[in-house]
Amino acid sequence: MLKDITIGQYIAGNSPIHKMDARVKILFALLFIVLLFIIKGVAEYAVITLFLALVVKLSGVPLKFIVRGLKPMLFILIFTVLINVLMTTGEVLWSVNLGIFTLRVTREGVTMGIYMLLRLVYLVIGTSVLTLTTSPLMLTDGIEKLLKPFEIIKVPSHEIAMMMTIAIRFIPTIADETDKIMKAQTARGADFESGSIIRRAKAMIPLLVPLFVSSFRRADELAVAMDSRCYRGGASRTRMKEMRLTKYDAYAGAVIFAVIAILIASRIAFF
Amino acid sequence: MISVKNLNYTYQPGMPFERQALFDISFEIPDGDFAAIIGHTGSGKSTLIQHLNALVKPTSGSIVINGTDIVEKDADLKKVRSEVGLVFQYPEYQLFEETVYRDIAFGPRNMGLSEAEIKERVLEAAGLVGLSEDLLGKSPFELSGGQKRRVAIAGVLSMRPKVLILDEPTAGLDPHGRDEILGQISRMHKEHGDMTIIFVSHSMEDVAKLAQHIIVLDHGRVVMDGEVAEIFARGDELSKIGLDVPEITRLTYELIARGVDIRPDIYTVDFAKRIYAELFLGREGTEC
C-alpha cells in the first residue's frame, strides 16, 4: 500500500523534458491545465492529445508509472463520468423509471462525460509528467522563484518553498518508518487488518503514537541541524545551482505556442 | 528447530527499484541454540530475520519452524508470532503506551491472556531485562535511551517466545549500556536453556562474547555457517568481506604464526588474560 505513493517520486533522466527549467515547466503545466478547460470539440481534443503524447514520449517516463498515478483517481473519475452522463439534459438516448425519478442518459451527457474524463485523465498525466521529470528540489525552487513577485503582497515565498521541500523530503522516510513500526507491532501480535471499523481505528494507536513521536523528534533534530548551520530564511541566500533558461525551454515554448496558435486558428476558421 | 531452505527475497519485484536482498539462503538452527547472524550493513540480516516470523514472505524457498511451514497460505501466523519473538533494531521507537507496564503488556494482551497471567508475565519480563518495579508506572517516554530499549525488549519477552530474535540490540548504546544488554541476554540464555536465541550484529566482539554458532552473511548470501571456533579460524576470509575477528583473537593467531604454543580459541579479553598469564608468567590467572 505504501509503495503506491507516487507523490514526490522523481525518475532521474536525461530527456529534453528533464532538462527544461523548472519554472518554465510549472508555468507550462499551468497553461496546459487552462487549455484543458477551454478546449471543445473533437478536433481540439485531438490536438491536445497529440501534444500530451509527444510530451510523454519525449520525457521517457515509463507508461507504467503514469498509469499508477491514475489508479488512486479511479473512484473520482468514475463518479465524475456518471454525474455528467446522468445529469446533463438533452436528447434522451436511454431512460429508466425508478418510481420517484427517471434516470436519463442523454447524447449531450455521454459527450460531456467523455470530455470530462479526458480532461481529468490528461490533467493527472500532465502534472505527473511535471513531478516525475523534475526533482522535488528543483520543483520547490521553481515555485519559490515564481512566487517571488507576490512578496509585495506579503506572500512568504521562501518559507512556503522550504516547507514544501521538507514535506516532500520526508514522505519516503515516514513511509519507511510506518512500515517498520507496523511490522514491529505485528510481531507483538497487533492486527491491523481485521475486525470492525472501531476496532481497526483503535488498532491504529500503536502505529500512530510512535509515528507522531518520531516525526516530532525528526522535526526537532532538523531544526537544530538547520540552526547550527546558521539557516536564516530566504533573505540574501544564494544557490548552488542557479536556474537558467536553455534552448530546451525555447523549443518547449515554441511547441506550446504552436499548439495554442493551432487552437485559435481553428476557432477563427470554423466560427 | 528452525530450518530455512533455498530462500530468495526480492524487494519491489517488477518495479524499476527492484532489488534482490537474499540469495539462496539455507541454514538450520537447533532448539536451545545461541546463534549469531553477522554481516555488514546492507548484507540482508534484517530482511532475513523478518522472514522468521512471517512478517515478510519469501519470493521463493521454505521456512520451517518447529515443524510448521510458515510460508504456507494457511499457516497460523498469530501462533508463529507468539512463538518467535522479534525485537527490531532500535525497538524503543515502537513504544506507545501511557505506562511501561501497559506497553510490556501489549503482546500478552493481544494473545488474549487473563489479567492475572498478563501481570505475571509483565513482572517476569521486566525482571529479565533488569527494570525495577517503580519504573513500571512511568511513561515510557520519560526513560533514558537504554531503559527504553529494555522496555521494548521486555515487550517481546512477555510473550514468552520459544525463539527470541534480536536485531542489533546494542546499536547506538554506550559501552556500559551495551554490556548490560549483552549480559542480560547471556543470562537469559543460561536461565532459560530451552529458549533459542538469534542475535544479529555487525560486531564480532559482541558475538564472540555470546554465541555458540555463527552465520555470516555477505551481499545477501550465507558465506559461512559453523561453530564460533571454526568461523574465527577463517580470519583472513572474514577480513576480505570487511568483518574482523576480535582484536584479541587476531593477536593470538599472530602469536601462533610466530611459533608461540597457545590455544587458538581465545575470543574475549577476560579469557585471554588468564591464558596469557599462565603462558607468560607461569602462574594461575592472577592479575598483573
Ligand SMILES: Nc1ncnc2c1ncn2[C@@H]1O[C@H](COP(=O)(O)OP(=O)(O)O)[C@@H](O)[C@H]1O
Ligand atoms: N524496504 C526496502 N525496500 C527496498 N530495499 C530494501 C528495503 N529494506 C532493505 N532493502 C535493501 O535490502 C538490502 C538488505 O538490507 P537489510 O536487510 O536492512 O540489511 P542489514 O540489516 O544487514 O543492514 C539492502 O541492500 C537494502 O538496501
Ligand SMILES: [Mg+2]
Ligand atoms: Mg539491519
